[in-house]
Amino acid sequence: xxxxxxxxxxxxxxxxxxxxxxxxxxxxxxxxxxxxxxxxxxxxxxxxxxxxxxxxxxxxxxxxxxxxxxxxxxxxxxxxxxxxxxxxxxxxxxxxxxxxxxxxxxxxxxxxxxxxxxxxxxxxxxxxxxxxxxxxxxxxxxxxxxxxxxxxxxxxxxxxxxxxxxxxxxxxxxxxxxxxxxxxxxxxxxxxxxxxxxxxxxxxxxxxxxxxxxxxxxxxxxxxxxxxxxxxxxxxxxxxxxxxxxxxxxxx
Amino acid sequence: xxxxxxxxxxxxxxxxxxxxxxxxxxxxxxxxxxxxxxxxxxxxxxxxxxxxxxxxxxxxxxxxxxxxxxxxxxxxxxxxxxxxxxxxxxxxxxxxxxxxxxxxxxxxxxxxxxxxxxxxxxxxxxxxxxxxxxxxxxxxxxxxxxxxxxxxxxxxxxxxxxxxxxxxxxxxxxxxxxxxxxxxxxxxxxxxxxxxxxxxxxxxxxxxxxxxxxxxxxxxxxxxxxxxxxxxxxxxxxxxxxxxxxxxxxxxxxxxxxxxxxxxxxxxxxxxxxxxxxxxxxxxxxxxxxxxxxxxxxxxxxxxxxxxxxxxxxxxxxxxxxxxxxxxxxxxxxxxxxxxxxxxxxxxxxxxxxxxxxxx
Amino acid sequence: xxxxxxxxxxxxxxxxxxxxxxxxxxxxxxxxxxxxxxxxxxxxxxxxxxxxxxxxxxxxxxxxxxxxxxxxxxxxxxxxxxxxxxxxxxxxxxxxxxxxxxxxxxxxxxxxxxxxxxxxxxxxxxxxxxxxxxxxxxxxxxxxxxxxxxxxxxxxxxxxxxxxxxxxxxxxxxxxxxxxxxxx
Numbered sequence: 001x002x003x004x005x006x007x008x009x010x011x012x013x014x015x016x017x018x019x020x021x022x023x024x025x026x027x028x029x030x031x032x033x034x035x036x037x038x039x040x041x042x043x044x045x046x047x048x049x050x051x052x053x054x055x056x057x058x059x060x061x062x063x064x065x066x067x068x069x070x071x072x073x074x075x076x077x078x079x080x081x082x083x084x085x086x087x088x089x090x091x092x093x094x095x096x097x098x099x100x101x102x103x104x105x106x107x108x109x110x111x112x113x114x115x116x117x118x119x120x121x122x123x124x125x126x127x128x129x130x131x132x133x134x135x136x137x138x139x140x141x142x143x144x145x146x147x148x149x150x151x152x153x154x155x156x157x158x159x160x161x162x163x164x165x166x167x168x169x170x171x172x173x174x175x176x177x178x179x180x181x182x183x184x185x186x187x188x189x190x191x192x193x194x195x196x197x198x199x200x201x202x203x204x205x206x207x208x209x210x211x212x213x214x215x216x217x218x219x220x221x222x223x224x225x226x227x228x229x230x231x232x233x234x235x236x237x238x239x240x241x242x243x244x245x246x247x248x249x250x251x252x
Numbered sequence: 253x254x255x256x257x258x259x260x261x262x263x264x265x266x267x268x269x270x271x272x273x274x275x276x277x278x279x280x281x282x283x284x285x286x287x288x289x290x291x292x293x294x295x296x297x298x299x300x301x302x303x304x305x306x307x308x309x310x311x312x313x314x315x316x317x318x319x320x321x322x323x324x325x326x327x328x329x330x331x332x333x334x335x336x337x338x339x340x341x342x343x344x345x346x347x348x349x350x351x352x353x354x355x356x357x358x359x360x361x362x363x364x365x366x367x368x369x370x371x372x373x374x375x376x377x378x379x380x381x382x383x384x385x386x387x388x389x390x391x392x393x394x395x396x397x398x399x400x401x402x403x404x405x406x407x408x409x410x411x412x413x414x415x416x417x418x419x420x421x422x423x424x425x426x427x428x429x430x431x432x433x434x435x436x437x438x439x440x441x442x443x444x445x446x447x448x449x450x451x452x453x454x455x456x457x458x459x460x461x462x463x464x465x466x467x468x469x470x471x472x473x474x475x476x477x478x479x480x481x482x483x484x485x486x487x488x489x490x491x492x493x494x495x496x497x498x499x500x501x502x503x504x505x506x507x508x509x510x511x512x513x514x515x516x517x518x519x520x521x522x523x524x525x526x527x528x529x530x531x532x533x534x535x536x537x538x539x540x541x542x543x544x545x546x547x548x549x550x551x552x553x554x555x556x557x558x559x560x561x562x563x564x565x566x567x568x569x570x571x572x573x574x575x576x577x578x579x580x581x582x583x584x585x586x587x588x589x590x591x592x593x594x595x596x597x598x599x600x601x602x603x604x605x606x607x608x609x610x611x612x
Numbered sequence: 613x614x615x616x617x618x619x620x621x622x623x624x625x626x627x628x629x630x631x632x633x634x635x636x637x638x639x640x641x642x643x644x645x646x647x648x649x650x651x652x653x654x655x656x657x658x659x660x661x662x663x664x665x666x667x668x669x670x671x672x673x674x675x676x677x678x679x680x681x682x683x684x685x686x687x688x689x690x691x692x693x694x695x696x697x698x699x700x701x702x703x704x705x706x707x708x709x710x711x712x713x714x715x716x717x718x719x720x721x722x723x724x725x726x727x728x729x730x731x732x733x734x735x736x737x738x739x740x741x742x743x744x745x746x747x748x749x750x751x752x753x754x755x756x757x758x759x760x761x762x763x764x765x766x767x768x769x770x771x772x773x774x775x776x777x778x779x780x781x782x783x784x785x786x787x788x789x790x791x792x793x794x795x796x
Contacts, residue, residue, distance in 0.1 A: 050459045053325070056470075065468045071457035073324040074470035075317065076347050082314040083321035087457070089305045090277055090327050091446075094459055112317070115310035259639050259647075259765075285651055370651070431674050432635060432647035517674070524673035600677040 016040035018049065022066045029229025030134075031219030032061055034186040035099075035126060038196045040068045042203055043095070052095045053087050055080045059101035060134040078109025081116030084123045088206075095207055097124040103133050106142040106168040113168065120177025120211035124202035127169065127214055130221040131240060138224035142166040145243055150224070165243055169216045173249040179205050180213035181249040185241075187220070187233045201251075218244045255436045262402040262428040265435050266332060266358055267292035269406035270304075274441040275356075276327035277305040279318035281337060284370040285426040286360035289332040302443050312337040316344030316357075323353035324469040326449040326456030328410050332358035334426075335376050336367060339384070345419060346385030349486070350471025352455075354413035356406065357391075357421040360429035363594035371594025372426030374516060377571035380423050381545045388483060390490045392420040392497065393544040395515040399433035401542075407438060412497060414452070416489055423544060425567065427517035427596060493546055500548035501540040504530075508537030510610060511555055513576050514565040515541050517596065522565050525602035532603070534612050544572070549579035561585035561610045565602055568592065585610065613668045615753045616676045618693050620661035621685025621709065626740030629766070630683070631662035633744065636762030637754040638666040646674040659688050666753055681751055683743060685709050700795055704747055706739075713792070721793040722750055729784050738781035745785020756782065 004010065018040035026032045043052050052070040056062060058077035065072030075083040080098035088096040105113050105127050116123070132150055133139040139152040143165050147156035157165075173181040180202055184195040195217060202213035218240050220232035227235055260268070266289050270278060280290045290308060298304035305322075309315040315331045322329030333341060338359045348355060359380065363373035376384075380393050392412050394405040402424065409420040449456055460466045473479040503523060505511055510529075512522040519540040526536040539555070541548050552562065561584055564573035573588040580586050589605035591597045597605075606612065617634070621627045628649050638645040649662040663679075665671050678698045684690045684705040694714055697703055702720045707713065708727035724746035730738045748759065756779075763778055 050461055053457050053459060055321070062472060065466070065470065069460065069466045071460050071467045072469070073321060073457050074351070074468065074472055075320070076343060079313070079317035079320070079344075082309065082317035083324070085307070085314075086277060086279060086305075086318035086321035086329065087325055089307065090322050090325055090329070091458065111310055112314055115314065257639065259636055259645065426651070427648065427674065430649055430651050432632070432645070433671075433674075434639060434645065521673045521675050527672065596675050598675055598677045599673050 016044055018044055018069050019067060020069050024067060025063055026060065027223045029220065029222045029232060030060070031130065031186050031217060032128060034192060035128065035195070035217055036064065036067055038192070038199055039099070039126065042196065042200045043068075043070060046095075046200070046203060048095045048203070048207075051093065053091065055084045055087065055096070055098040057098070057100040057104040058135075059104045061099050061101060061128065062135065064099050078104050078107070079112055080104065081109065081112040081121070081123070081125065085116050085119070085121050088121060088123050092122070095203055097126060097203065097206065099126045100128070101134070102127070102129045102131065102141045102143040106166050110168070114171070114175070117172050117178050117212045117214070118175045122206050122209045123212055124199070124206045125212065125214045126199065126202075127216040128219050129216050129244060130219040130224070131165070132221050132224040134221045134224050142168070143244075145239055148239075167244065169214055169249055172214050177211050178214065178250060179211040179252050180215075182214075182251065183216040183218060183244055183246050183249065185218045185236070185246055187236060216244070218246065258435050258437070259432050260399065260435060261288055261430055261432050262396070262399045262424060263288035263360065263430070264292045265399050265402045266406060266422070267296065268437060269403040270330060271296060271298045271302060272437050272440040273407050273410055274302065274328065274443040275304055275330060275410070276443055277307070277318075277322045277329040278331065279307050279309050279315040279322070279329070280331050280333065281309050281312045281315050283334045283337045285362055285372070285429050286332050286334045286358070288429070289358065304443065312340040313344070316341040319355050320344055320348055320351070320353060323348065323355040324351070324457050326453030326458065328356075328414075328444070330356035330358065332360065334360050334362045335364050335373070338376060338379065342379070342385040345391065346387050346389065347471050348419045349389040349391070350387060351469050352417040353419065353469065354410070354417050355419050356409045356413060357419055359421060359423050361423065361425040363592065369594035370426070372517060372596055373567050373592075373594055374425055374518060375568040375571070375592070376423065377544065377566065377568060380421060381547070381575075389486065390493070390545050392416070392418065392493060393423050394420065395423050395542060395544050396428055397516050397519045397540060399428065399431060400435050402428060403435050403437055416493055418489065423516070425516050497543060498546040498548050498550075499542035500551055501542060502551060503538040503540070505537030505539060505555055507535055508555070509535045509560045510606060510612065511537045511539055511559050511562050512565055512602070513539050513541070513552065513562055513572065515544060515572065518565050518567055521597060521599050522602060524599035525606070528599055529603050529606060534606070536606065541572070547575045547579070549575070552576060552579035553581065556580040556583040559584055560612075561587065563606050563609060564588045565597070566590045567596060613666075613753070615666045615680050615751065616678075617664045617681045617683065618661055618679045618696070619664065619683040620659060620689030620693055623658055623660040625660075625685050626737070627660045627685065628662050630740040630744050631664045632766050633759065633763050634664050634666070634754070636766045637759040638762075640758040640761040640765070641754055643667060644669065644671050646671050648674045659686065659692075661689065661693075681747065683747060685743070687711060690714060702750060704743070704750070704789070706743060717793070717796040719795055720750070720791070722746065722789050723792050724785055724789045726785065729788055730781070733781065733784065735777065735781070738777065741778045741781035742785035742788070745782035746789030748782065749786040749789050
């Protein structure tokens with residue numbers, strides 16, 4: 001065995017086949033890219049390439065359809081769960097999942113989120129929670145932490161003015177239509193592995209018709225947070241995790 | 253097979269027609285005066301026979317986005333609502349046009365603005381025909397004036413929507429929705445198989461097969477030069493629809509001195525009013541636009557050369573009359589008569605208005 | 613032949629279903645029909661009304677200027693519709709719900725004590741059928757056999773056992789309707 005790293009025989013890791021070569025628009029250090037990769041890997045591992053219909057949000061992941069080579073429907077802001085409801089009900093043999101951020105899922109789309117979950121739609125929802133609106137330039141999200149500064153709460157989130165950080169997954173876990181609610185992260189190799197396991201479980205649940213699964217990924221937004229990628233990870237562990245503790249909220 | 257004649261409400265007829273068309277899905281939210289559409293569907297339970305999906309959504313916002321999701325998969329999907337609910341759907345309608353998705357919408361109009369009244373109205377003409385959502389778009393708009401046309405326009409609406417990959421709407425009102433009349437239905441058609449949909453709609457998101465690239469349904473394009481191209485494509489499509497799909501009915505216009513222009517239930521009232529006026533020696537005809545967009549401007553322009561005036565009779569404060577004026581282009585007099593807020597005019601009232609406005 | 617009717621009363625008196633049965637009866641005779649109800653909250657306890665048109669020719673407007681026949685089951689409806697009856701037309705009412713009878717002199721006025729008759733028959737639900745019987749007696753716009761066919765068509769199958777009772781009520785109405793006034 002040579003030490004030639006180009007030699008395919010020495011390959012120990014490659015990007016998933018379903019990820020194409022389009023240049024990603026995500027900022028370096030952003031969690032989206034990692035989660036995209038996990039989704040692409042899982043779809044391939046489950047052999048569902050031809051059976052997957054994904055629903056993209058409005059937010060940073062609006063262009064998710066540019067990177068993972070499956071069929072995508074781009075929903076209006078917040079409406080992904082309604083779109084996915086119809087896609088799945090009209091195509092019950094397909095894997096249907098939504099990919100949404102905190103503004104999309106927990107602010108403008110709260111009604112759709114709650115009611116799709118409450119109907120027990122056989123879909124999976126991947127929920128990226130980074131506590132900020134990345135796409136529009138760093139405004140306050142429903143999940144923005146108290147005292148956290150954003151473009152629309154420059155002095156920090158004031159709970160008297162803006163209310164409290166919304167723990168939407170805690171609410172969703174209460175609903176009988178939901179079979180899996182878990183909160184994960186992708187800031188370490190171990191965390192990535194765990195997140196992958198839970199997304200796979202969510203996809204399996206959807207295919208088995210067990211009801212809705214929600215995988216919240218507590219994420220960084222180094223551009224919005226105005227920190228380096230490494231410092232963002234530290235800040236997330238220190239500030240986001242206490243507010244959004246990792247682990248399963250429901251897994252049946 | 254001999255045709256069976258049914259007696260039913262316009263709203264019920266829509267539901268039965270959808271099942272028989274082979275529609276794949278209906279998504280809606282209750283609102284008076286159209287709730288019988290979903291009630292009838294739930295009662296018929298087509299998921300047990302044709303496999304059609306029927307779902308009560310949590311809002312009209314959700315209904316229209318369910319329609320968007322179903323349409324993205326090339327399925328024949330629809331929703332129905334009444335005026336306030338349609339207002340809530342306008343975002344979705346704009347997205348459907350932008351993503352070039354076929355679907356059928358039904359608005360059984362009631363009086364506004366706001367919560368307004370539950371009684372019949374035609375005050376959503378502007379919203380429907382001039383674009384209630386954002387962006388440059390047109391909506392194929394069919395205006396039934398009988399329960400039979402509620403049936404006929406379900407298949408016509410779906411067919412046009414799929415032909416041009418754009419939404420079509422049935423713009424009805426509380427009179428036609430609530431009224432019972434005789435109807436006959438076309439023979440039932442089976443729902444299309446996934447294979448047939450893949451063939452008819454190669455753009456549909458039904459799962460990417462190895463023989464094609466991934467399909468993406470979106471209305472987003474941040475590159476303005478491409479977005480302009482997209483818009484030009486939409487406009488070319490709208491032009492083609494204007495050239496090919498305009499429908500209208502013309503009654504006794506040949507010798508007419510005056511012509512009523514009216515759609516939907518107002519056209520029925522005007523037909524009677526025209527008969528009454530003729531009994532009094534006033535020669536009146538009727539032009540009934542069946543497609544409100546594309547609007548039958550040419551026939552109105554033709555008669556503008558010879559009649560003394562057009563009276564646009566609408567259950568609103570004067571909306572379609574603007575399109576009549578554009579078609580007439582100053583060649584003769586155009587006036588409007590309308591009742592508002594859920595009041596339906598009587599034929600006599602219309603005759604009086606005609607005499608009053610034109611001094612005949 | 614064209615007959616334009618208004619049937620009006622309190623919600624729950626069977627006003628809309630009486631209209632429906634007439635419309636179905638017309639259907640059985642290959643007539644053109646329209647049935648246009650008042651709808652919405654007023655159905656529940658308030659006043660309800662329905663316009664029914666039976667015609668040999670296609671019906672243009674389902675909305676009419678004046679009615680050939682007004683069937684009136686409560687006072688507010690009489691006040692609303694008395695003036696909308698054609699000169700020489702017919703007003704049929706049940707004195708049970710009407711303390712001030714019609715005042716117009718240019719129309720036929722008939723009374724049918726349907727509530728009393730229904731009480732006698734120990735069937736309060738038959739009121740609208742008794743009134744309908746009276747209507748058909750004074751204006752035989754459809755044949756009784758077709759009314760029965762229409763009734764069968766408009767009733768869910770589980771209620772078909774009620775058909776004989778309904779026929780009895782219609783016949784009763786035909787017997788008891790009383791001409792109060794002919795046009796002056």
